[in-house]
Amino acid sequence: METKKIAIVGAGISGLLACKYTLSKGLHPIVFESQTGIGGVWTKTVETTKLQTPKPAYQFSDFPWPDSVTEDFPDGRQVLEYVESYAHRFDLIKHVKFGTRVLSIGYDGPPGEAMRSWSLWGGDGGPFGSGGKWKIRVQDCLSLETETYEVDFVILCVGRFSGVPNIPEFPPNRGxxxxxxxxxxxxxxxxxxxxxxxxxxxxxxxxxxxxxxxxxxxxxxxxxxxxxxxxxxxxxxxxxxxxxDYLPWGVPLVLLYLNRFSELLVHKPGEGFLLSLLATLLSPLRWAVSKFVESGIKRKxxxxxxxxxxxxxxxxxxxxxxxxxxxxxxxxxxxxxxxxxxxxxxxxxxxxxxxxxxxxxxxxxxxxxxATGFRGEKKLINLFESQLFQDCLSGSPNSIVPLYSYWLKLNYVITSNQGMHSSSDSPTSSDWVLGKHCKLVHVRDTVPVAS
Missing domain, CATH: 3.50.50.60 (FAD/NAD(P)-binding domain)
Structure with missing residues (x-):
């Protein structure tokens, strides 16, 4: 049987995890990375930048931090070294094409009108639909030569803290x-x-x-x-x-917000009557917890x-x-x-x-x-040739959560966070989440981790 080819865009933490996972499934990953090294946002940081999440909650489940890193919040250099060690430990580097920028992603398959009518992605909900192939057009950042790869599956791991800067707009002659x-x-x-x-x-x-x-x-x-x-x-x-710190009045923030019980305190999209009623009844507790944290911050x-x-x-x-x-x-x-x-x-x-x-x-x-952030949605939308996928990424103007809480997987939707307990560059989710019924699936954890 032919080995399926998987295109992974980005060699940051999510991209490396996706690479390791696909290898474990007997697939053939090709990781496209525009920079000369792995690590994503950690390759270029401000000198004083440190990890936002405590070290024990920010590590690969099968690759703990080395004993030489003693701080709870390692600096950018230490994080990058840790990520590089992980990639070398599992021999992931050989699957990465460095200095290769993805210019566009096209889908060679049924026309957009036919795909819009699908109730299941690929027509049958399978991970590798028989209806078409993905065309990844890439450019060598040095020679500027372009090449097109044909793959069965695409995973986007481009992050939201890089690429297109968010610059405020000003009136003419006032910028x-x-x-x-x-x-x-x-x-x-x-x-x-x-x-x-x-x-x-x-x-x-x-x-x-x-x-x-x-x-x-x-x-x-x-x-x-x-x-x-x-x-x-x-x-x-x-x-x-x-x-x-993450200890308001000495109580770990994770006990207040980052657990399954905290999910019951908030209203969620598509919740049923019982969950809605429970969130309403628990609203005084939700308010009290917030005030408790606020008072702890103001005290310090x-x-x-x-x-x-x-x-x-x-x-x-x-x-x-x-x-x-x-x-x-x-x-x-x-x-x-x-x-x-x-x-x-x-x-x-x-x-x-x-x-x-x-x-x-x-x-x-x-x-x-x-220091006004990035236009993550712009970077993603510009990758796709098809208006169909651009529309999927744009989403509805009435969306409840911003785009970075969406994960687009072009056949499945996967949170590329498996093995990491939390991440500084994306909302966290436990293990891989697969969605077979949509081309664009909203994946939301109990409470997003602060970035």
């Missing part, structure tokens, strides 16, 4: 073109080597736009280089619950002093996968004045820096760094 300084995205900063990044910000008045993990890490590095003489300004629109951090108490609940934030772990001594830097927190619901660029709505004087700056 970057009006500014006489430099403007970059956080991914450009992370791409620099550590010494080059330090020299790049040295002596500059830096404004970091954003209030999530990348913004906080970059602000810490800028403040360490320039001190109070050239303070780094963190410009944000909305306050967030940023946790100093001077949020009220600096006007950083969020108006929304902690439950709302953790359910949206927007909880970050605060860098150590962040508020010490705020206290000393090397980091300035400034709220700006609306702003524009001007010649000397940033003009904030409602303020007369501009915020003078030499460098603006957008």
């Amino acid at each position: 970057q073109e009006a500014f006489h300084g430099e403007v970059i995205h956080s991914m450009d900063y992370a791409a620099m080597d550590y010494q080059a990044a330090r020299e790049f910000v040295r002596g500059k008045r830096v404004v970091v736009v954003g209030l999530q993990k990348s913004a906080l890490d970059i602000a810490m590095e800028c403040s360490a280089v320039n001190g109070v003489e050239r303070p780094c300004t963190v410009l944000y629109r909305t306050e967030h619950w940023i946790v100093p 951090l001077p949020l009220e002093k600096f006007g950083m108490v969020p108006k929304h609940s902690f439950l709302q934030q953790i359910s949206s996968c927007l909880v970050s772990r605060l860098p150590e001594k962040f508020y010490d830097r705020v206290e000393e004045g090397s980091i300035i927190l400034k709220k700006a619901p609306e702003f524009e660029f001007c010649k000397n820096g940033i003009s904030i709505d409602g303020e007369v004087e501009p915020l003078n700056s030499d460098l603006v760094i957008f």
Whole structure:
């Protein structure tokens, strides 16, 4: 019998797991990776970036962390070394085509009209439908030569923290073109080597736009280089619950949110009458747990002093996968004045820096760094030639959860997280989840893990 070929796009953690899993099933995986090494987001990190999830909860089930890594939150270099060790231990590297960018994915099979009428993917719900093959067109990043691979199955492991940067839009002549300084995205900063990044910000008045993990890490590095003489300004629109640790009042957060009982506390898409009734009856407990966590955070951090108490609940934030772990001594830097927190619901660029709505004087700056995330949906949609699959990825404008909580598997849907207890670059789910009835399946764990 012919060995089925599996195309895996991306050699990050999910891609390596998918590669190992398909090998265990006797399949032939081909992993396409545009970079020169494995590791995904961990190949290029800010120097001070550390793991967001405690080490015991972020490891391969069949490959524990080495004894040499003693910290609960290893740094980016240690995480990358761990992932590389895993790949070498299970001989996965030989299946990876490095420096190979996927340009497009096409499906050579029935027309779109016929596929739209299917009640089961492939016409029969089988993992390898007889109706067609996938065409993967790739480009060598050095020679720029292109090649097309024909495969039976495609697994997308491209992540959502890379690729297409999310840059705010501005009115004409009020964007970057009006500014006489430099403007970059956080991914450009992370791409620099550590010494080059330090020299790049040295002596500059830096404004970091954003209030999530990348913004906080970059602000810490800028403040360490320039001190109070050239303070780094963190410009944000909305306050967030940023946790100093995962032990509010000494209680592990996992016991409050990341377990099966916590699933009963929240309303879920498609839930039946009994589950809906139970979530309603338990709503006082849901509110109390959120307030318990919020009070623990406020006890440890001077949020009220600096006007950083969020108006929304902690439950709302953790359910949206927007909880970050605060860098150590962040508020010490705020206290000393090397980091300035400034709220700006609306702003524009001007010649000397940033003009904030409602303020007369501009915020003078030499460098603006957008730590505003990525357009994960754009990266995925652009891969597909067929409008049918682009529409599937776009989803409904009334979707309950954002795109990154969807997992597209082109024959099945699989959460490529098997063996990892949790992940910093995706919502977590226990083992592989297979969905046979849709081309696009919404897979949701009890509560998403913070990124």
